[in-house]
Amino acid sequence: MSKDVLIIGGGIAGMQASLDLADQDIKVHLVERLTSIGGKMAQLDKTFPTNDCAM
Amino acid sequence: MAYSEVEEVKGEAGNFAVKVRKKARYVEEDKCIGCGLCAAKCPTLVPDEYNMGMGKRKAIYKYFAQGIPSVFTIDPLYCRTFQGKKCGICKKVCEAKAINYEQKDRVVDLNVGAIVLAIGYEIFDPSVIELYGYKRIPNVITSLEFERLLSATGPTAGHLERPSDMAMRDEIKGLERRIAGLKGTIKTFEERYGKSTGEFYRQYKAGELGEEKDYKEWAKAHEIIPEVGKKLEELKSKEPTFHTAKSIAFVQCTGSRDLRFNSWCCTYGCMHSVKEAICAREHEPEMQSTIFYMDLRAHGKGFEEYCVRGAREYGIQLVRARVAEITKGEDSKPLVWYEDRVTKKVEKRPFDLVVLATACVPSKGIEKLSKMMGFKLNEAGFVKTDPASHMDTMDTSVKGIFVCGCAQGPMDIPDSVAQASAAASRAAEVIKQYG
Numbered sequence: 001m002s003k004d005v006l007i008i009g010g011g012i013a014g015m016q017a018s019l020d021l022a023d024q025d026i027k028v029h030l031v032e033r034l035t036s037i038g039g040k041m042a043q044l045d046k047t048f049p050t051n052d053c054a055m
Numbered sequence: 056m057a058y059s060e061v062e063e064v065k066g067e068a069g070n071f072a073v074k075v076r077k078k079a080r081y082v083e084e085d086k087c088i089g090c091g092l093c094a095a096k097c098p099t100l101v102p103d104e105y106n107m108g109m110g111k112r113k114a115i116y117k118y119f120a121q122g123i124p125s126v127f128t129i130d131p132l133y134c135r136t137f138q139g140k141k142c143g144i145c146k147k148v149c150e151a152k153a154i155n156y157e158q159k160d161r162v163v164d165l166n167v168g169a170i171v172l173a174i175g176y177e178i179f180d181p182s183v184i185e186l187y188g189y190k191r192i193p194n195v196i197t198s199l200e201f202e203r204l205l206s207a208t209g210p211t212a213g214h215l216e217r218p219s220d221m222a223m224r225d226e227i228k229g230l231e232r233r234i235a236g237l238k239g240t241i242k243t244f245e246e247r248y249g250k251s252t253g254e255f256y257r258q259y260k261a262g263e264l265g266e267e268k269d270y271k272e273w274a275k276a277h278e279i280i281p282e283v284g285k286k287l288e289e290l291k292s293k294e295p296t297f298h299t300a301k302s303i304a305f306v307q308c309t310g311s312r313d314l315r316f317n318s319w320c321c322t323y324g325c326m327h328s329v330k331e332a333i334c335a336r337e338h339e340p341e342m343q344s345t346i347f348y349m350d351l352r353a354h355g356k357g358f359e360e361y362c363v364r365g366a367r368e369y370g371i372q373l374v375r376a377r378v379a380e381i382t383k384g385e386d387s388k389p390l391v392w393y394e395d396r397v398t399k400k401v402e403k404r405p406f407d408l409v410v411l412a413t414a415c416v417p418s419k420g421i422e423k424l425s426k427m428m429g430f431k432l433n434e435a436g437f438v439k440t441d442p443a444s445h446m447d448t449m450d451t452s453v454k455g456i457f458v459c460g461c462a463q464g465p466m467d468i469p470d471s472v473a474q475a476s477a478a479a480s481r482a483a484e485v486i487k488q489y490g
Contacts, residue, residue: 001069001142001489005467005482006167006426009060012468013460016475017482020318021204024483029165031075032057033420036122039175043105043199045213047468055066055121055208 004029011039057124057357060420062162064170064428068455069489073165079158081129082115086153089117089125092204093145093154099131103210107396107425109218110210115145122209129154130138148211169482170428172438174421176461179310179317179414186380187411193219193387194408198305198327201410205334215338217407219387220279220297225289230287235383237283244273252277292488296386300407303339304391306378307348310414317414319435324412325352330363331410337367345372345406346394353468415465429453438463449478457481 005021007014009038010032018028030037044054056077063074097113105112106120114133117125125156135142136156146154178199181189189195194217196204203209204216211221241252250256252273258276260265305328310316325348332344351373353359365371376393379401384390388405395402417436425432430451431439438458442448449457459478 002168003070004165004167005062005169005171005486006071006165006232007075007171007173009173009175009459009460009462010057011173011175011471013175013462013471013475013478014171014474017173017459017479019481020476021483026483026486028057029073029075029167031061031234033060034118034119035056035058035073035080035116035128036124038119038122040199041205041468042122043107043202045202045209045328046334048326049355049357051330051333054321 003027006031010034010037012041014039022032056163058128061424061427068485069168071167071169071170071455073167075098075163075165077161077163078158080126081131081134081154081156081158082127083153083155083158084124084126087126088151088152088153089127090150091117091127092148092150093127096144096148097144098144099135101130101134106210107197109200109221111201117370126153129156139226141256141304150404156302156396158187167248169457169485170481171273171475171478172294172424172451172458172462173431173460173478174418174424174455174462176415176465177418179416180310181411181413183316184310186379187306187378188383192381192383192389193217193222193301194406195381195389196408197309197326197411197413199413201331201408205331205338213338213406214340215300215335217300217387218297223240223293224297227287227290227294230290234280234287236282240276240297241273241280244269244276261383280316298407299339300335301339302343302406303332303335303345303408303410304378304389304404304406305344305346305348305410305412306381307346307412308414309411309415311412312349317435319375319414319465320352321412321415321463322352323415326355326358326361326467327373328412330361332361333365333372335371336371343370343372345374347374347376355469360453411458415461416447418462421462428456430456430458431446433464435464437461447477449474449481 004027007018007030018030022026047054059077062076065072093115094113097115099114100106100111101112103112109212115129134224207213262324286299328346336342353362378393379391382390384405389409390403392403430453433439451458457478459474
């Protein structure tokens with residue numbers, strides 16, 4: 001039995017899930033295919049409907 | 056674990072045995088301080104994936120400047136050392152001694168109680184829609200490519216240059232480099248043989264010098280320069296016509312809600328285009344954006360108001376029409392063909408830039424993962440969820456494996472974040488149940 005969680009994908013969803021679990025003191029292994037986490041959202045300039053910076 | 060892929064998953068909820076391949080970066084993660092000296096000195100230029108192939112990165116690179124983990128990676132497909140050429144510059148300049156050409160992939164064994172799939176989506180490749188001419192007609196780009204053009208960290212530092220002008224400018228630079236190279240060759244030979252090129256060429260043509268390799272090369276360089284120069288002048292004469300984009304067409308539902316390609320709605324395309332049109336106007340006060348849409352689906356909190364504001368304050372013209380075809384026009388301005396529903400006539404309009412609001416399709420690795428882990432996919436190819444028969448919308452068909460975000464279907468950022476929290480809490484429940 002293990003108390004760890006594996007998260008596949010380091011985009012906005014994967015990062016949010018990781019943070020939520022880590023906040024509950026659960027050990028998370030976040031696996032990302034590319035060399036940096038961030039996913040598609042890191043490629044965006046701004047987000048709707050508030051025009052906040054995506055990064 | 057960035058730059059890693061899941062290779063094998065066995066076991067069941069509460070006890071999964073997972074093998075993860077950690078790919079070799081050829082840079083020691085614990086030593087690299089991310090200073091970027093290696094990339095500054097690296098001689099190899101590679102198309103930048105982060106900027107959708109517009110702009111260049113080096114063979115040793117960071118995916119983007121703020122990327123985490125803040126360490127560099129060598130791309131062995133392009134790195135001179137891995138291509139069997141003499142180089143090793145990055146190793147020489149690295150003060151942290153982090154470069155390790157001998158590094159190997161590592162397989163890490165993990166034991167986990169639950170798994171969350173957050174594998175995202177892929178952007179539909181619109182080049183399969185012949186009539187839209189993506190990749191064939193200059194200045195027809197996808198919405199993510201446009202996003203990079205808009206971005207201050209993008210290839211144009213946020214200036215809305217047209218890709219056709221960017222390509223021509225690159226070509227001019229290439230030709231200038233070529234001429235400089237040829238001139239360098241000629242100078243070397245002039246020094247080596249102690250005579251001017253004019254004198255050499257006369258003697259060579261008169262057959263006084265023979266056919267030695269050096270002579271051949273020298274003569275060829277001398278002959279080519281005027282040709283390359285002429286081409287360069289031709290391109291340079293077009294430079295005054297280069298201009299930033301002042302009119303943009305957004306073509307909605309490119310590959311979405313279309314039974315030939317993907318039947319589903321991408322859910323964020325309408326808002327994404329409105330946002331891009333608003334941002335474009337902020338960059339260029341004279342910007343005229345036109346959005347060709349089927350219905351404007353503004354279904355979230357504050358979305359409708361955002362669209363109205365876009366139309367009123369940012370001059371976005373909303374045209375209800377399905378674009379039939381995009382063709383080449385004068386001055387690299389694509390022509391958009393559509394039916395005007397007011398005049399009931401087929402119209403064509405030129406734009407500086409045409410942005411295709413591309414569909415959201417399942418990510419490439421999803422089938423492989425589904426076979427490896429046993430979870431089912433739906434008809435569209437996204438991860439199947441069944442809220443009707445399950446307790447929770449985040450459950451996949453395998454107990455202990457959960458899904459969130461665009462892995463289970465198209466959605467925008469707030470929805471992805473909400474689902475991620477939901478999937479995380481479901482995973483935590485499993486951990487508490489079994490652990």
